[in-house]
Amino acid sequence: MKDVNIIPLFVIIPLLTAFLIALLGKTIKNFSEKIIVASSSLLLAFSLYSQILLRHTPLKTLVYNVGGWLPPFGISMVLDGLSSFMLIVVNLIAFFVAVYSLSYMEKYTDKPKFFTLFALMVSGLNGVIVTGDIFNLFVFLEIASIASYALVAFGTQAEELEASFKYTIMGTVASSFIFLGIVFLYGFASTLNMAHMASVLNSKLSIWLLPFVSVLFLAGFSLKAAMVPFHGWLPDAHSSAPASISAMLSGVLIKTLGIYAMMRIFFNVLGITQAQLSILMFLGSLSIITGAILAFSQWDFKRLLAYSTISQVGYIVLGLGLGTPLGIFGALFHLFNHSVFKSLLFLNSGAVDYAASTRDLRETGGLNKVMPVTTKTNFIASMSISGIPPFSGFFSKLIIIFACIQKGHIGYGLCAVIGSILTLIYFMKLQKFVFLGELKDKFKQIAEVPYLMRFSMICLAAICILAGFLLLPALRPFLDRASDVLLGGTNYAAAVMGAALR
Template identity: 65%
Template sequence: MMILPLFVVIPLGGAFLLSLIGKLDKRINDALANIATFSLLVLSVFAIRYPLAGKVLVYKVGGWKPPIGICMVLDGLTSFMLVTTNLVSCLVAIYSISYMERYTDKYRFYTLFLLMLAGMNGVIVTGDLFNLFVFLEIASVASYALVAFGTEAEELEASFKYTIMSSVASSFILLGIALLYSFSSTLNMADMAWVLAQRNSSLLLYFVAVLFIMGFGLKAAIVPFHAWLPDAHPSAPASISAMLSGVVIKVLGVYTLIRIFFNLFPINKTSLSVLMFLGTVSILAGVILALSQWDFKRLLAYHSISQIGYIILGIGLGTPLGITGALFHLFNHSVFKSLLFLNSGAVVYALGTRNLQEMGGLKERMPLTANTSLVASMSISGIPPFNGFWSKLWIILACMQSGRILYAFWAVIGSILTLASFMKVQKYAFWGKLKKQWESVKEVPWPMQLAMLVLAVICILSGFLVAPFFSAFIDSAVKVILSGQGYAHTVFKMLR
């Protein structure tokens, strides 16, 4: 029971301690941040066993009984998202040990990093709608500052753009929460689901759904709201790009969308088909825009839009197979996209350039980076033994199963274009002839290598997540989503 608040307490405590004593010694920074993220990973893996045993944990903060007090809920979906988030953040923290040496003020970086992590864990764990908004804002404000961390002209510009758009999105979300509060006079998510299930659906709910699609859709960078992502994600330091593309858009955007549209609102065919349509548009728009990029990190950022499209498409289908595929793809994407961003960071660390045309033949000089990026590229473009293939297959099969042949077709087209785009990356960056000016390039230091290697291994292994023995992990999350407003029943049953 006690572990739930720890997901917020550990990163928050780490962040404030670092801002207090981080100035004294560099080693304290690294040690403290890594201990915090690693203990979070251990805790989140430890927490898997509750949903697997069919249990739902509900924690009453301050001993106040919901719906009056705030509660924290640990169910299948929560535990799934916690594992994804903390896995990536732990490896990114290891990577940052040597990558962030290039920047000044490392302790500020770790403080902001842990604050962002606290915000994300809070969003996942909480069971209260306004509390979710507060944690969402903590994570967002920390990420605005992290995007501008280098304080170069481009980074400031990207951060400004990101801040403006994301703050407007937050206002939409707050407006939606206000309307929901006026409609149901409660803020607890389980209680609200209960109230909404008893009332007839009204026009107000449609309006709130539109506000939430705009708000959370902008945080998730679905296509009409994607303009900030290709600027903001490449501008951040590579380890933060990995966090932003890997988990932040998923936790702040996709997870909240799932929670609200499945567990809070009555499941609604119209809003799901809107999500499905937007997802497909994202797949195509993201990948087509990515094709013409020569900036390594910008190309990866455009692919994030496209891959988020797959997840949204799978969720919009609303069938068990589609949701399984979507969650599976969510996990896989967070692994291989963060790996790709870490690769790009390694290349920038060694070469100092992000332009693909200036690279070439790095396979000889940086074998580990080249090989891990090959694994990640094959995963993202869906080559059979790797994890990306299985999750895309699941989503496309789900499209076929529910009779949406056209959507399946566009998803396949998107996958082929992704393959083309990553062939370009591999050809220009890692294969071919080594250019003269890069002959003295060395492989990056060991913490960076370790993080990339572990992520590559996970890329290969996580293909088994839908295999019969391991699938219980995802299935428990899918069960929560499909239970719809049964979420309220499970939470209230635990409280009694």
């Protein structure tokens, strides 16, 4: 098999899985469970293999031309350092969430439908990551979004429907802004291929188009990534969805649809300017502080985690907005860490909900006596997200704060430090009210969750502890290759064109 033929498989495998489950899931017993685990482990293996492929590729870029049409005429799929990094993040979390859902989704009625939508969402996410065509990016973004709108409403209780409606409206408005931006870019550059578009925009100057399109994209992707003025839908959607879906939404969906797509378009296609970087920094630090303060007063386990997501995504955006090599490196490292520990925390909330049937912090307490695995993994994730050494979150936050100080933005660095302290405080509150203290009588009988759920939580906790080793020189290329793509800016065009014609 030629190397580049691996790229379309990231979209084909989950699409095929969704199709097969929809077709045969009802008739063959346990079919959906088997095939979803098989396909997500296959995807994880392929995404790890893509790292090895990139190491042996001279330009660090692989391009697959769909149907054999060379760019700029055909659709191209691009695998470079950043795509490979994001593929690993998405498929790692998707694999563990799929394994977790096998047990967790027992309490919902229709497992095959759930896994169909889940596989569709994964295919949309992978499609957004590997595509090199800006209209294709919009289509995959909509596939992932529609699947997630339906998954938020999966329980069809009143609250879930309300959250899903809100999420759908906001998500669709965001998509409309993004699509309008794409239409304007097409009207100006007369091309849809992102690499070709970057080179056209470089040579054909315009004073009004780029700022206008940037505002449209910024509004659209900020809505998708739930940065603070645009965050209204996130706490409802993430706290009402089934826990495994909250883990996917918080862990990878808002990062892929919001942050990855924004990075790709702003850094690689439009070519980022200082004004845009300043806006990103401001939005990032606003999100850090506002998210942390709002998380503080929550009494619902998942709602607290949802506000915490807003705050942590702020760190990633702040790091990106710095625009320095250290800042971008820290942002990508925090993206990886956050997707691991936030999905672990949501899986923990699902475990508490599964065993104790409540998410209200005022009702729970003392669960460490009956649920030891959940307690320990939750402790690791909480310490990691609050930035306690030697857990992974410490290193990424430290790098972002260093980058702020190195660039001379002491105020933003201070915001990051305060946000981290607030994070520690509200996770202490979580620990105290859920796991420590008196065990209430009605919870004496509950047992630890089934072994598949424990397996996912333990593996993610192990990654939380070990992720600090990604900074070692032997493993650093994993992050370095991703940040090189962003630092290269519009050199993306030359790299993709060179790789496509080879």
